[in-house]
Amino acid sequence: MEEGGFRVDPVTIDTTKIKTAKKKPVTALEKLEDTGLINTVLAAREREGLILFSTIDQIFNWARLSSLWPVSSGLACCAIEMMATAMAHHDIARFGMEIFRASPRQADLMFVAGTVTKRMAPRVKQLYEMMPDPKWVIAVGSCASTGGPYIESYSVLKGVDLIIPVDVYIPGCPPRPEAWLYGIIQLREKIKNEGYGAKWGLNK
């Protein structure tokens, strides 16, 4: 599907460049700090030199991390745990995320929950492309992260990051709902540290 409108490329962090940590980090946030990611972002802001816009950034970041609407696309086993995460015992609604939008146009976040087969891969990519910026992807479970149990299979894509950029990986087969929530919290931490003045061309 073609898209109209103007597209914006937000200032995203190339997480692939992060190498292994020096110390033994415990939480992923510590890992983030360990790799100097926050400092990188701060330095990028200082270069622009506008504190006001970084405040706007912070407001928008706060809004964005507080209202991540996922697109409701389950692929396989992990989708059931996605439902479990949204349900009464774990209640993703506490983070304001219970609005699972069936239309990707209104979503901010995509859970790649389950095995991405080769036949499904172009559709997943299309779904991702239909989402408006800024958007994030969480690869859930072994299948979406690397191909997992089906890595030797002839019809399974070996990791969804081959086709779309992934922000957070949640291992587990499938991960229990708390692990999902932990992954979501990690994503919130990441969004907190992103620079998004790009909409008005302020940060560039």
Next chain:
Amino acid sequence: METDELIINMGPVHPSTHGVLRFKLRMDGEIIKECTPVLGYLHRGTEKLGEMKTYLQFIPYTDRLDYMSAFPNNYAYVKAVEELAGIEVPLRAEYIRVITMELNRIVNHLVSIGSLLLDLGASTMIMWGFRERENALQLFEKLCGARMTFNYIKPGGVREDIPEGFIPQLNEFLKDMEKRIEDYEQLINSNEIFLMRMKNIGVISAEDAINYGMTGPTLRGSGVDYDLRKYEPYSIYPDLDFKACVRDECDSYARYIVRIEEMKESLHILRQVVDTIPEAKIVSNPKYGVAPMTGTPSAVSTYFPRIFTPPTGEVYSRIEAPKGELGFYIASDGTTKPYRVKIRSPSFCNLTAIPKMVQGLKIPDLIAAFGTIDVVLGDVDR
């Protein structure tokens, strides 16, 4: 009057196709003229992997076929292997297996009914269903350390014995569950809108249902009194008192009622099993004889064979999974790996009848009828 046909592609990403199924619909306005399910968006090549893994290594993969009810999958595969190799199973292990399978049947039906109601637009039932499901999953986790993919039932027994505190918790769950089912019935059963949506929708006669190879609650909803647990008994089901739940309206509502009744029957079975579970061994070992009753992982690792070679031959073994007849065909060539694994999955065969069921209905009816045959795409596509 000349009208144009509208062709709608429902799926593979659509809120009510329970995953990644796609319907190609030829529509005349809102009426479905022809419905063609397009499968394979979750085809993961499990059967090929079955040939590449050893018998024990393949058990985790069976969990991921019908991920709503993994225990029956485990059991069906293990039963096939046991029949192939002629392994006897200690009684306590069979009791534990029946506990897990019946619990899993309840879980499966909860999610099935919940997602049916969600597709019809009522979001509450699925929340309540998952609330009880979570309690059951805590039992599973207590028993085997995982919530959905268990890898628990092994050839000749089960992986670990029942832990302390499991039976009281199970009893509590059973007591709780009865009240909850009353709640569900009060919420749904006589709801006029629900009846309007379900009665006389997705009708399939008994002859058609048999001819299409439908099994499980979908078949019993069409008035065929057939339950493999009863008429081709396996495990300890011959000793248990239960009935096959049959309704003969043949429509979506009948299939829904069959599921509710089956949950009650499962509770009944569980109550019997919990009362009579024997104190005995949980693992029998084809090579080392029968192991003593154990509960610790170390004992399991001691008494479980790492490599396992059944004799040459082939077997087709089937059980009554929550969704219908689940069968495993295994051909062995006497090596450590199966020569061929074929999975007869209930969802796949039940789905065959969908085009017949929904012809001349509308999209909302397609969703209602599709919801009641309870398809899991991992099971369809394998």
Next chain:
Amino acid sequence: MTANAYELIVYILTLLGVYEPILNVFQVLGIEYIFKILIVLVEVGILFVFVLLTVMFLTWMERKVVAMVQARYGPMVTGPRGLLQPVMDGVKLIGKEDIIPAKADRWIFTLAPFIVFIPALLVFIPLPFGQSLIISDLRVGLLYIIAISAVSPIAILLAGWASNNKYSLMGAMRAVAQDISYTIPLALTAIAIVLFTGSLSTVDIVNAQSGTWFGIIPKWFIFLQPLGFILFLIASIAEMGRIPFDFQESESELVAGFFTEYSGMKFAMFFLAEYAHLFAVSGIVVTLFLGGWTFPILPFVPAMLVPLVSLGIFLVKTYAVIFFAMWLRDTVPRVRIDQLLNIGWKIMVPLALLNLLLAGFLVTAGVF
């Protein structure tokens, strides 16, 4: 006693002693009308801000009510008990990319959200929020309300058609069919009320309900016309497009209905309009059948406080109706589109006519 919000503002300013001096200033400059326009702008501004805040609160309330029914908490993290959640959603949607599909009709695609959003606000103009808390007591208030709410199907049709998406188009078609078939029983039951009051003015309708029978039972039209109330409630839930009648966006069938292709602020407008509509329609239900802002305790309230207390009464009643709509939404599934139309034409319309007949009998018998 003031008649509407304009006069109320003038009255308050006079009480504060600032009205005359300011008016004098403008009179000296010869631009007295500008002052009047300013006052109107202020009152309309207050109304719109109030409506928008209510709408935001309603989204929060909806999520909390759903959560309560479903044995969970709902939004908790953002702000105290998640109260800031709607604000965050709004800010986020402002910052989202605005996609216009390449095959869409750009102009109509952009226009449609506004055509949905503006009538949703305009409905509030003849709605009495409390004694003298009304922007304008139109003499054809009820007709105006029904006419304005009939605009939104047009916008929905525009949105669905302009999106160039099959689901959107089907959602739009359904929404229009539904709106047309339910506006008729809605209007018919409203006419039954007009039979009693003899006036289309909403203020007259409320005033007619201000007394009591036997000193206990308030003279609300719900007691005179229980059938009319039920019909009106069902028709207005259908008009709002909420479960069990939410065809325009029935998620499990049509993905997101007519706004499948909308993103960012445009989507937010549909979202806001939906909740503004909910608030407005609940307000109309209250005005027509539940006595509006009247309550038997009002005569005992000091005259100064009456606008405030009556506003409180109105809001309590409105929120009760809203809660009922939300509660119903969490209980029942969705009906099918043809069943909905069947109910509309074969049951609701005859019953509404019957109700009209009953009302006529009651009026002729001089019951009211």
Next chain:
Amino acid sequence: MAWISKNWTMSGIIKGLIVTLKHVLHIGNRPTVTVQYPYERMKLSPRFRGLHAVDENACIGCGICEVNCPNSTITIVKHNTRWYPQVNIGMCLFCGICVDVCPMNAMKMTGNYELADYTRESLVYGPDRLLFNKEVKQ
């Protein structure tokens, strides 16, 4: 339609409304069940199969876990002059076969499920993050 005229009382819907209202008001053992995860946690089963842990002294690096792993998640790597397993938990099934087959009972599965991470590379858990020392722990 005839069917609706039979059911005009809508008693079923009213029944449903009563049940949902009971939930809103928490009447009769229908409490809010949410566990607020970062602040509260569910009780975890001791058998829970989470992140692996390898006993530093017991492991002999024999590679039986590597062979038995269904999808080659485990590789044996050198670490401080000895050989230990390295687990790519981004690929792992968490099936527990490696624990079952370990001849020395060196492999354990802990209750750690908080494994989410930003990169695929950091999902590979080498011996430095898997090893634990039994003597020190006890």
Next chain:
Amino acid sequence: MNAAEELKQKLPAAVVSTGMQVNKPMAVIKKEELLNAARKVKEMGFDHLSVITGTDYKDHFEVVYNFFSYNNKHNLVLKVIADHDKPEVDSLTSLWKGADWLERETYDLVGIKFRGHPNLIRILLPDGWNGHPLRKDYDMNTEQFVTVGENGDDIVSPDGTNLLRRK
């Protein structure tokens, strides 16, 4: 007397041999006589076609049909042996509608053609997929990628440049 023997008595020309598949009576049927035998089997009351399995035995293919009778609660297994070069057997769709998808699946994954099938196309893998994966000589190393065409259909190509972000 079990069902296989009974079938052999009724159709001596069709049945090559009888035996047991663990606990189920099995009859090996001549390829040409399959449809006749199936018709006879249906007359005998076996109304449920449980599963169709195709297996590649390198020099020949075996197609196994598992039947079940709801009335008599009996099992019966039919086995047909097909050539490896030109695997083709009769379709049972005229007798059991449920055979439709099972045969399509067998065609898709094992590559056995069913004569007389109304719509013998791939079901699990996309049209145009190269090879039948459950054959023993299927090359697991060839990468095939799928892209989406105009009306949502799949296009298979060995080239994944449009799809993949990076190698």
